[in-house]
Amino acid sequence: MRVFGHGDEKDVLSDALAEVDCSVCVCVCVCTATASVLVNISPTDEFSLEKGLRQGDPLSPFLFLLAAEGLNVMMRAMVQANLFTGYSVGSENSTIVSHLQFADDTLLLGVKSWANVCALRTILVLFEKVFGLKVNFHKSMLVGVNIGDSWLSEATVVLGCKVGKVPFMYLGLPVGGDPRRLSFWEPVVSSIRTRLSRWKNRLLSFGGRLILLKSVLTSLHVYALSFFKAPSGQDHGGLGVRQLREFNTTLLGKWCWRMLVDKGGMWEGAVGGEWFVESIERRVGNDADTSFWSDLWLGGAPLCVRFRRLFDLSTIQSISVADMCELGWEAGGAGWQWRRQLWVWEEELLLECKGLLYDIVLHANISDSWIWRHDVGGGYYVQCVYYLVTSTDTVSQAGxxxxxxxxxxxxxxxxxxxxxxxxxxxxxxxxxxxxxxxxxxxxxxxxxxxxxxxxxxxxxxxxxxxxxxxxxxxxxxxxxxxxxxxxxxxxxxxxxxxxxxxxxxxxxxxxxxxxxxxxxxxxxxxxx
Known part of the structure; x- marks a missing residue:
């Protein structure tokens, strides 16, 4: 779905700031704005904006975000009222996705039902009336997966849009399709072929061809980053062309890091899982979010792996670090509860485990959090991780x-x-x-x-x-x-x-x- 046109800034601001005293001041700032146009690198005289607020005008991105947030609120309200049924994803279909928004491109997702079609039509009409942004139905498409063409044609009559096919383009990326087919990669090959013309190869120097190669590879979409094998970086005696497969891995690792640190996000429920287990560690604070046995918070492996026998004998395997500390993990503490009396060699394992816990002090003023071992600040940065990944795959030339x-x-x-x-x-x-x-x-x-x-x-x-x-x-x-x-x-x-x-x-x-x-x-x- 695409929206365009202009919005009445006075109506939008008066509705958004109805109970705020500064609404008049904000309206004055927006309505009295002026603009000029560059003609031959020289600005023209300033003129007032009299046709409403359009894309490119002062403060238009802010008001556009307000309008997009309005659509987000409307969709959430429809889902909560059971008037619109989104698409269930993730483990055990635990996450419901009804819409995805980026700028003026919006994906509305739902199951096949006439109730959803009527709800979509109602939402789009209300959105136009409230915010003044017209929905461009000529560029909007209704795409169905495993749905008959006859049903889609009838639904498009109600919505006033056209029928789309998989794969379709969203934010410059193809959605759907089979990557095992050669036709799926044809846009990538054609894009490189058009950029790397033969006349450029003949006329450009070696350095110019290197710059052209970097510009072509960096302009590829993320989905194609693992399709090519690039030379080594400058630190390893190469030309400095980014290795796309490793760069794709680090970008995916960033999403895994977000799933660890940003709890409650949609991606956490939709994808799940934890990547780069060897490089992450749990920093224990004052919360009870860190598992004493299962999480990686002490040493190079979870305690359930290092002391498997003790973990199997424990009756409180799901206890947190904070609760374990409160019960007492020192000698004679109540945190050690066993299914039976320990044998002699198991007592030795327990003494070794207690030795690791001897100097542990919980931070009462911070919350539990994940840290990245290879960074001093504990954060995950794509550039640093990319260097870490590529440094282990190539042999560096000295100096x-x-x-x-x-x-x-x-x-x-x-x-x-x-x-x-x-x-x-x-x-x-x-x-x-x-x-x-x-x-x-x-x-x-x-x-x-x-x-x-x-x-x-x-x-x-x-x-x-x-x-x-x-x-x-x-x-x-x-x-x-x-x-x-x-x-x-x-x-x-x-x-x-x-x-x-x-x-x-x-x-x-x-x-x-x-x-x-x-x-x-x-x-x-x-x-x-």
Missing amino acids: APDLIWHKHVPLKVSILALRLRRNRLPTKDNLMARNITSLDAHFCVNGCGELETANHLFLAFPIFAPLWTLVRSWLGIAPTTAELLQDHCAQFVASLGGSRIRRSFLQLVWLCCTSILWHERNNRVFKP
């Missing part, structure tokens, strides 16, 4: 970020250094390995008879090698003895000590030298 990426050099220079460290430059030995050049065309451009490799070209080439000696003499640093480019870069950057400023300066010099050498090599090959 790669500090030796390649520099904020004062162009992106193409850093990419050149990355390809150089990975031996991905189109040197003659690499071209021969790819069967691009013949065997007799792999010798060095200087005619020294050596195979043109990256190490030979940048370190042992008779014309290029003296450049490093000259630069070291200018800077007054000791000569490097490395024979490999990776070691040469690390030794050169660390020549002046461990100061961050010095290392950054030498990194800048090394990147500039390699870029100049590669540019000169290409001139000798293509412009002899």
